[in-house]
Structures are given as C-alpha cells and as structure tokens.
Amino acid sequence: xxxxxxxxxxxxxxxxxxxxxxxxxxxxxxxxxxxxxxxQHWECRxxxxxxxxxxxxxxxxxxxxxxxxxTWLKLKQNQLTDIPPQLASLTSLVYLDLSKYDYPFHLYxxxxxxxxxxxxxxxxxxxxxxxxxxxxxxxxxxxxxxxxSSLVLLETLDVSKxxxxxxxxxxxxxxxxxxxxxxxxLDDLPTLPSTxxxxxxxxxxxxxxxxxxxxxxxxxxxxVRCNQLDALPPSIASLDFLTSLDVSNNxxxxxxxxxxxIDPLLSSVHLLL
Numbered sequence: 001x002x003x004x005x006x007x008x009x010x011x012x013x014x015x016x017x018x019x020x021x022x023x024x025x026x027x028x029x030x031x032x033x034x035x036x037x038x039x040q041h042w043e044c045r046x047x048x049x050x051x052x053x054x055x056x057x058x059x060x061x062x063x064x065x066x067x068x069x070x071t072w073l074k075l076k077q078n079q080l081t082d083i084p085p086q087l088a089s090l091t092s093l094v095y096l097d098l099s100k101y102d103y104p105f106h107l108y109x110x111x112x113x114x115x116x117x118x119x120x121x122x123x124x125x126x127x128x129x130x131x132x133x134x135x136x137x138x139x140x141x142x143x144x145x146x147x148x149s150s151l152v153l154l155e156t157l158d159v160s161k162x163x164x165x166x167x168x169x170x171x172x173x174x175x176x177x178x179x180x181x182x183x184x185x186l187d188d189l190p191t192l193p194s195t196x197x198x199x200x201x202x203x204x205x206x207x208x209x210x211x212x213x214x215x216x217x218x219x220x221x222x223x224v225r226c227n228q229l230d231a232l233p234p235s236i237a238s239l240d241f242l243t244s245l246d247v248s249n250n251x252x253x254x255x256x257x258x259x260x261x262i263d264p265l266l267s268s269v270h271l272l273l
Contacts, residue, residue, distance in 0.1 A: 001025070006036060012045035017074070021055040029063035053077055053097070065089045076100050076136075087129075094131050099138035099158065137162070138180075148173065160184070160200070182223070194218065202226050202246065213238050225249050 001019075005027050008014035014028065027034035028050070032041050046069035052060075053076035060075065065086035071093060077100040134156045137145075142162040148154070149172040157170070158180040167190035170176060178198040181189075186204040192211060197218050202225040209224065213235035221244040229250040 002036075005031070005034065008047060009035070009044040012047055012069075013049040014047055015051045016055070017051045018054040021052070021057060024052065024057065024061055024063075026063070029061065029066040048072065050074070060084050060087065062086045068092065071095065073097070091129065092131060093129055094133040094153075096129070096132055096134070097136045099136040099140070133175075166190075197221065199223065209233055209236075212236050216240065220244065222246070 004014070004016070005025070009031050016024075016028075028047070031044060031047070035041065035044070047067050048069050049072040050067065050070060051074045053074045055078050057075070057078040057080060059080065060083065062084050063086075064084060067090060069092060070090050072095040073090070073093060074095075074097040076097045080098075083098070130150050131153055132151050133153050135151070135154065136156075136158040138158050139161040142159065142164060144166070145159065145164065145168055147168045148157075148170065149168075151173060153175055154173050155175050156178045157173075157176065159167070160180045160182040162184055164181075164184040164186060166188070167181065167186065169191040170179065171191040171193050174193050174195055176193050176196055178200075179192065179196060180200040181204065182200050183203045186201070186206060189201060189206065189209070189211065192199070192215060194214055194217050196215055198221040199215070199219065200221070200223045202223045204227050206224060206227040206229060208229065209232065212219075212222075212233055216235075216238040218241060219239050220241050222239070222242060223244075223246045225246045226249040229247065229252060231254075232247065232252065
C-alpha cells in the first residue's frame with residue numbers, strides 16, 4: 001500500500017480497486033502529511049485520477065473535498081448508502097462512476113443528488129459538477145433521476161439496469177453522444193439531442209419511437225431490442241448514418257417503406273421480424 005501511495009504522489013493517479021477496503025486511507029486525502037523522508041513536497045503531484053471500485057466502502061469520507069484537482073473518480077461496486085455533499089466541491093470532475101450496487105442503494109433519495117446535478121433554479125444554490133463528461137449510475141435500483149440539464153459538457157450517460165419508468169429531458173445536453181437506457185421500465189424515450197450517435201434502449205417497454213427523425217443527423221447505433229414495438233416509424237429511413245440496428249424480440253411484422261431492403265451501410269443488423 002505504501003508503495004502504491006508513493007507512486008500516486010509522483011503520477012497523480014491512484015488505483016486502490018479490489019483491495020477489500022472498508023475505509024479510505026487518510027494518506028489519499030492528505031499526501032503531504034504522509035510523505036517519506038526522501039520525498040520533497042514540491043515534487044508531489046496533485047491527485048487527478050482515483051479508482052476505489054470493487055471494495056467494501058460504506059461511505060466516502062468528507063475529506064474527499066481535499067482533492068480539488070480530481071478529474072476522474074470511480075466508486076463502482078462498493079456498499080455506499082449515500083454520497084457525501086463534499087463530493088459536490090470537486091468541480092474539476094469530468095468522469096464519475098457510481099455504478100453496480102446489487103442491493104437497495106436508493107441513491108436518488110440522497111440530498112446530494114441536488115448538490116451534484118440539479119440546476120440552481122431547482123436547488124436554490126449554484127449547480128455543481130458541471131464539467132462532468134461521463135456519468136454512470138448503472139445497476140442501482142434507481143426509480144427516478146433529477147434534471148440533468150446543468151451537465152452541459154456531458155458526452156456519455158449510463159443509467160442502465162435500474163427501475164426507471166421515466167427519464168428527464170436530455171435535449172439540452174448538446175454534446176451528448178452516447179446514452180444507455182437498457183434494462184429499465186421506460187414506456188417512452190426522453191427528449192434527446194440531435195448530436196446523439198449511440199442510443200441503447202433495449203429491454204424496456206417502448207411501444208413507439210416518435211423522435212427518430214430528430215436523431216437523423218448523427219445516429220450510428222440504435223438498439224431497441226426486447227421492447228413492445230408493433231411497427232417502426234417511416235422516419236427510420238432518414239437515419240442515413242446508421243451502421244448498427246437491433247430491433248429483435250419485438251412485435252414487428254415488417255419494415256417501413258424505405259427500409260424494405262437493409263441499407264448496405266448497416267454493418268450490424270438484428271431484425272428477427
């Protein structure tokens with residue numbers, strides 16, 4: 001452990017994943033207080049990348065606010081029951097992974113959702129973590145999400161394997177490229193930005209796809225397998241850049257006009273009509 005911590009002071013990256021940790025060592029947050037005799041503080045780098053995934057953490061210490069240079073934080077598969085509000089002070093974060101909790105982790109009930117994501121007009125306070133480019137809250141038994149419109153730099157969003165029956169609108173997120181909504185309880189898709197290139201919405205309860213034409217400018221991957229679709233809209237013919245289409249395990253009997261023969265650009269097609 002000491003060797004790993006010392007290397008992190010030199011590199012700015014610390015991987016403590018899969019170490020059966022129940023607590024985060026103080027040296028992670030206060031590196032200058034745990035330096036070895038031959039180290040010089042001016043030679044130490046601020047921590048920018050921290051991986052604490054696959055441990056037994058039940059809480060993230062409030063001292064996490066000391067890591068003001070942190071841009072990448074992975075907390076996947078721990079035993080967290082809440083997020084400390086201090087996490088909202090890490091305004092340089094661009095990647096946050098809070099995924100894969102196989103027990104009732106009611107993340108959405110935490111007041112820190114407000115601190116992290118909800119815009120100032122909803123929270124009566126300035127928005128936080130607005131530099132995030134990638135967010136994963138996969139497999140958390142979430143039943144609802146707050147508005148995400150303050151995450152204007154977001155490029156990838158993974159909310160798969162939850163219990164979501166509805167999603168907040170995402171059309172304000174003009175840099176969003178990939179959205180994973182698989183394995184939820186969605187009857188409808190959220191409003192999506194025209195910049196989207198990949199949409200994964202399989203294993204839901206979708207009955208129609210009303211906004212495909214809106215996605216025509218950029219969409220390359222569309223996965224809507226295992227839903228309740230009776231027909232595909234004619235607008236699917238407008239998806240000129242589509243290279244992968246999966247509509248298997250629906251109630252489809254035919255393709256709409258314009259797609260009766262699959263576009264040769266499609267490199268991966270799963271129809272199973």
